[in-house]
Amino acid sequence: MKSKTLFDKLWDQHEVLSLEDGSSVIYIDRHFIHEVTSPQAFAGLEKRGLPFFRPDQAIATMDHNIPTTGQANPVMGAESGLQVSRLRENCAKHGIALFGMTHPMNGIVHVIGPELGLTRPGMTIVCGDSHTSTHGAFGTIAFGIGTSEVEMVMASQCLLQRRPKTMRINIGGKLSVGVTAKDLILYLISKLGTGAGTGYFIEFAGEAIRLLSMEGRMTVCNMAIEMGARGGLVAPDEVTFNYLIHREFSPSGEQWEQALSGWKLLKSDDDVVFDREETFDASDVAPMITWGTNPGAGIPITGTIPDNDLKALAYMGWNGGEKIMDQKIDYVFVGSCTNGRIEDLREFASYVQGHKKADGVTAWIVPGSKKVELQAREEGIEEILNEAGFELREPGCSACLAMNDDKIPAGKYCISTSNRNFEGRQGPGARTLLASPLTAAAAALTGRISDPRRSVIPTKFGTPSPTTKGDE
Amino acid sequence: MTEESRHETEDTKELLNQHMSFEPITIITSKVVKLQVDNIDTDRIIPARFLKSVDSSGFGKNLFHDWRYRPDGSPDPEFVLNKPEGQGQILLTGKNFGCGSSREHAAWALYQYGFRVIISSGFADIFRTNALNNGLLPLEVGADTLALLMDMHQANPSAPWTVDLQSQQLTADRQLQTAFDINPFRKHCLITGSDVIDYLASLKPQILEYETNHPIK
Numbered sequence A: 001m002k003s004k005t006l007f008d009k010l011w012d013q014h015e016v017l018s019l020e021d022g023s024s025v026i027y028i029d030r031h032f033i034h035e036v037t038s039p040q041a042f043a044g045l046e047k048r049g050l051p052f053f054r055p056d057q058a059i060a061t062m063d064h065n066i067p068t069t070g071q072a073n074p075v076m077g078a079e080s081g082l083q084v085s086r087l088r089e090n091c092a093k094h095g096i097a098l099f100g101m102t103h104p105m106n107g108i109v110h111v112i113g114p115e116l117g118l119t120r121p122g123m124t125i126v127c128g129d130s131h132t133s134t135h136g137a138f139g140t141i142a143f144g145i146g147t148s149e150v151e152m153v154m155a156s157q158c159l160l161q162r163r164p165k166t167m168r169i170n171i172g173g174k175l176s177v178g179v180t181a182k183d184l185i186l187y188l189i190s191k192l193g194t195g196a197g198t199g200y201f202i203e204f205a206g207e208a209i210r211l212l213s214m215e216g217r218m219t220v221c222n223m224a225i226e227m228g229a230r231g232g233l234v235a236p237d238e239v240t241f242n243y244l245i246h247r248e249f250s251p252s253g254e255q256w257e258q259a260l261s262g263w264k265l266l267k268s269d270d271d272v273v274f275d276r277e278e279t280f281d282a283s284d285v286a287p288m289i290t291w292g293t294n295p296g297a298g299i300p301i302t303g304t305i306p307d308n309d310l311k312a313l314a315y316m317g318w319n320g321g322e323k324i325m326d327q328k329i330d331y332v333f334v335g336s337c338t339n340g341r342i343e344d345l346r347e348f349a350s351y352v353q354g355h356k357k358a359d360g361v362t363a364w365i366v367p368g369s370k371k372v373e374l375q376a377r378e379e380g381i382e383e384i385l386n387e388a389g390f391e392l393r394e395p396g397c398s399a400c401l402a403m404n405d406d407k408i409p410a411g412k413y414c415i416s417t418s419n420r421n422f423e424g425r426q427g428p429g430a431r432t433l434l435a436s437p438l439t440a441a442a443a444a445l446t447g448r449i450s451d452p453r454r455s456v457i458p459t460k461f462g463t464p465s466p467t468t469k470g471d472e
Numbered sequence B: 001m002t003e004e005s006r007h008e009t010e011d012t013k014e015l016l017n018q019h020m021s022f023e024p025i026t027i028i029t030s031k032v033v034k035l036q037v038d039n040i041d042t043d044r045i046i047p048a049r050f051l052k053s054v055d056s057s058g059f060g061k062n063l064f065h066d067w068r069y070r071p072d073g074s075p076d077p078e079f080v081l082n083k084p085e086g087q088g089q090i091l092l093t094g095k096n097f098g099c100g101s102s103r104e105h106a107a108w109a110l111y112q113y114g115f116r117v118i119i120s121s122g123f124a125d126i127f128r129t130n131a132l133n134n135g136l137l138p139l140e141v142g143a144d145t146l147a148l149l150m151d152m153h154q155a156n157p158s159a160p161w162t163v164d165l166q167s168q169q170l171t172a173d174r175q176l177q178t179a180f181d182i183n184p185f186r187k188h189c190l191i192t193g194s195d196v197i198d199y200l201a202s203l204k205p206q207i208l209e210y211e212t213n214h215p216i217k
Helices: A006-013 A039-048 A078-094 A109-115 A130-138 A147-156 A181-192 A214-227 A238-244 A253-263 A310-316 A342-352 A370-378 A381-387 A437-446 B003-016 B105-113 B125-132 B143-155 B184-192 B197-201 B204-213
Strands: A015-018 A023-027 A030-034 A058-061 A097-099 A124-127 A141-144 A158-162 A165-172 A200-205 A231-233 A276-281 A288-290 A298-300 A331-334 A362-365 A413-416 A431-434 B027-030 B032-035 B090-093 B117-120 B137-140 B161-164 B169-172 B176-179
Touching: A006 A015, A006 A141, A006 A200, A015 B204, A023 B204, A030 A078, A030 A109, A030 A147, A039 A078, A039 A147, A039 B197, A058 A109, A078 A097, A109 A124, A109 A130, A109 A214, A109 A370, A124 A130, A124 A147, A130 A141, A130 A214, A130 A231, A130 A238, A141 A231, A147 A158, A147 B125, A147 B197, A158 B197, A165 A181, A181 A214, A181 A276, A181 A288, A181 A298, A200 A214, A214 A231, A214 A238, A214 A342, A238 A253, A331 A342, A331 A437, A342 A370, A342 A381, A342 A437, A370 A381, A413 A437, B032 B143, B090 B143, B105 B125, B117 B143, B125 B137, B125 B184, B143 B169, B143 B176
Parallel strands: A030 A058, A030 A124, A058 A097, A124 A141, A165 A200, A165 A276, A200 A231, A331 A362, A331 A413, A413 A431, B032 B090, B090 B117, B117 B137
Antiparallel strands: A015 A023, A023 A158, A288 A298, A288 A431, B027 B161, B161 B169, B169 B176
C-alpha cells in the first residue's frame, strides 16, 4: 500500500466524493459556531428553505464580541447584543447546544472544544474562524472557513475543497528554559514567512513537539494560519490521550478503549514523502517578540529592530537599528485562543508571584474559558495575580481583536500573547508586540520589554519550563 | 471524465441556477485601482469593529476603513479610494492578499464597494474561497507579471483593462495580454452567478451513505 501522511489518511477517510477537477467533497465531523460569523449563514439557510442537517454535530459559544467584565449583566452595544441574541434564537430554533455567557462551559471556541473533549483525534473540524487550526494539535484536520462555507456545513455537513499540499516541519532538540511554544511558533513564522504555508497543510513533528504539553501544541497549531497554512496538526500520542481522558464529552469505558485503539494508529507512515519538508533545532530558539505589523516580524528579545520596512516602522513609532529590549510598553494582554489556557496563566502567575506590576502599565488577564477562570481561582492563581496588582477577567476573545470594549488606545504599545499584530488589530492605531506569557509577565513587572530569562524565579508552580506536562 | 462525474456536473449546473447570489462575471472592462502593498490582511480590509452586523450588506462603506478615514472620520485624501483614480471594478495589489482572519466580511466589503476582480501574485487560502463564493474573482499572476502590471498602471493610471473570464485572459491597457488559471467549477459559478450550497445539499444520498460507513468516534 502506498505510504501516506497523516493528513492524507484523514482526508481520504473523510472524502464523500472525489470530483473530476481534483476537488473533494469532505465530510465534517465537528462544527463550532460563534456569534459573529454565523448569523448570515443561518439566514441563508432559511432563505433557501434548507434544514440544519446535523445539529448534533454543531456546538455554539459566544466569545468574539462579549465583554470580559460583568457578564452576568453584560453591557454591550446594540449591534453586539443583537449578534448574541440572534445566536441564542438560532441555536434554540435548530436544536444546537449553546454555551452562552456565564455558562460553566463557555469560552473561546478553540479553548472549549479541546477542554471539553469535543475535539478528538482523527476528526475533521471547522469553524468560521481562522484559528480553528488550533484543534490540529489533537491530530485532526481543522481549519477556518468563511460564512458561506459555514452555511454549506449547516446544510450538508460537507465542504467542497481542494486537497492542500503537505508540509512537515521537524523541530529537533529541546526548548531552553524560559522559551515556550509561543516563542517556537513565532520563530518558525519569522524564518518561513507569513505566506510560506499558503496551499499547504502542515504537520509539526520532532522531539521538541513531542515534549510540548497539549496547551503548547495548541499554541503552535493555532498560529499555523499566520504562516498562511490551511492548518497544522500534530500526530496524537500519550500526551494527547492523557489530556483527553475524563473530559466532559470524551468517550468513556468501552468506547474510550475503542476510540483509543484507533487514535494510536494516527500517524504519518515512516517512509512517506511530504511536498515540502523543513527542519529546525529547538535550541536555536530564544524568547521571541514581534516588532512590526505582521506575525512574521518576530525577532529574538535580544535582537535589533530591522530598518527595511519603513511603513511598519512608522506605524510602530520606532527607529530601525535600535535594540528592542527596554522599549517602553503601556499595556499587557494575556489571553486569546493562542495563550489563554491554564498553562499560560500558570506561567504568567509563576513569574509575577511575589512581585508588583509596574506603575503605568494596564494589564488585562483574560482566561480562555469559564473552566480556565475557575481553575485559576482554585489553584490560587487569581490570588497571586491580585497580590501582584493584576486582576483576572471573564473569558472571551477580548483585546485579541478588540471587538468589545477591550481596545488598546491609538499609539499605545501592548505586549500581547495573542496571534496577530496587524495594524489596528487591537484597536485603531494600537501597536501590538506578540510574545509569550512569560515575556508578557517580564514586561508587566518592568514596564519595558524585558528578557524573561533574566530572572526566572522558582515558585509553587515550579520553574517555568517548556516541558511542563498538561493539567492531568 | 467518468459517467458519474459528468452526471454530477450537469446536476450541479442545474442546481446552481436556483440561487443567484451575486451578479455574474463575464467580461469586465474597467479602470484599475492600484494599492501597492504586500500582505494586506483582512483586518485591514475591514476592521473587526465593523463586523457587528447580522446582515451581509452595508460593508462597502467600511472597506479599508482605517486607511481610508482619519481618526476624526473624515476621508484621508492621500488614500487611493478617496482620489479620482479610486473608482473601478479591478483592484491591483501586492502579494499574499487577504491573509489573516477568515471573515467573509472582507469579500463582502470589496464586492459592495464595487470591485469584481482582485489582481495579485498570491491570495490567502480562506480569502480566495470567500471571494469565489461571493462573485469576486481572485486573479493570480506571477510575481514578475505583477511587477510589470504595477509599472504599466504607473505609466497610464486611467487606462481601462479587460478581464475576460470565459477565455481566462487579462488585457492590461491593450498592451499586455496574459492568461490566468481558475478551477472550472468555480469559473462556472462566477459566470452564472451561483454558489455551491445547493449542490452540497443535493448530495444527501451520498452523505447519508458515508455517515453509515463512518460513525464518529
